[in-house]
Amino acid sequence: MGRRIINRHPGKGSALFWGALPFLAVLALYVIFSALRLAENPNDKLLPAFSTIADTIIRLAFTADSRSGQILLWADTLSSLTRLGLGLLVSTLLGLLLGVGTGLIPYVRAGLSPFVAVLSLIPPMAVLPILFIVFGLDELSKVVLIVIGIAPFLVRDLAMRVEAIPTELVIKAQTLGAGTWQIIVRLVLPTVWPKLLDSVRLSLGPAWLFLISAEAIAAQDGLGYRIFLVRRYLAMDVILPYVAWITLLAFCMDWLLRAANRRFCPWLERGAS
Known part of the structure; x- marks a missing residue:
């Protein structure tokens, strides 16, 4: 039984190697196809050389823009993270308050559950024009799009988690004299x-999607705005670093949320060990 592959586990070094292998393979393929295209056409923009990408990163991340006087990468990052942070914060608070209320209190469940279920089925991008009309083209419409996109999911998911709490625990708490607030x-x-x-971790991908879409349509700065601004010029040396930077930011946010779970919920680690 021990020889079967399903019973073999990689060590730390081996796991690191296998985890890095797909990334190295993608980079190798990029280098190969970039070299082939540039050999055929030195002005090819689809797969720029790493040297070209490095020069663009230096210009975007360390050189002030001649028109605005800002360092574009950091200005765009600050704008996007501000919008994303507000959207995630509001969505998390709504998910916590409405999810706990819907899952625990029958009257709240009867009043909100059908509404939230219907709201969660509305494609957020379909209401983006409505948001621009109602809230204008400024920051509020972009934040509201993120909230509409992920808050219903958080509410429904948390409500199901609350409903899954064994009824015996709730009854015992009431028997010991706990009120509704103490039970919560x-x-x-x-x-x-x-x-x-x-x-919230699972919602990061959709949240970034809604943010980039809103910035692409109506914004004066932001990571999504910059990507869609330069697409008409086929500026892949700008688009690729921005996409990689967005991916890195999302990864760091995911890591921070996992670290927060370990920090504030240590009993999870003990239960898993």
């Missing part, structure tokens, strides 16, 4: 908090 603080929140952070 001492039983529900410690139980669902890790699930909330995991749900």
Whole structure:
């Protein structure tokens, strides 16, 4: 039985190698095809050389723009992260408040559950023009798009987590004299908090998607705005670093949320060990 591949586990060094292998393969393929295209056409823009990309990164990240006087990469990053952070914060608060209320209190469940279910089925991008009309083209419409896109998912997911709490625990808490608020603080929140952070982690991808889409349509700065601004010039030396930077930012946010789960919910680690 021990010889079967499903029973073999890589060591730390081996796991690092296998994890890095797909990235190295993609980089190798890029280098090969870039060299082939540039050999045929030195002015090819589709797969620029790494030297060209490096020069562009230096210009975007360390040189002030002649028109605005800003360093574009950091100015765009600050604008996008501000919008994304506000959208995630509001969505998380709504998910926590409405999710706990919907999952625990029958009257709230009867009143909100159908509405949230219908709201979660509306494609957020379909209402983007409505948001621009109602809230204008400034920051609010972009934040509201993120909230509409991920808050219903957080509410429904957290409500299901609350409903999954064994009824016996709730009954025992009431038998011991706990009120509704005490049940929420001492039983529900410690139980669902890790699930909330995991749900926010799963929402990072859609949140970035909604942000980039909104910035591409109506914005004066931001990572999505810059990508769609230069696409008409086929400036892949700008687009590729921006896409890689967005991916790195999303990875760091995911890592921070996982670290927060380990920090504030240490019982998860003990339960898994």
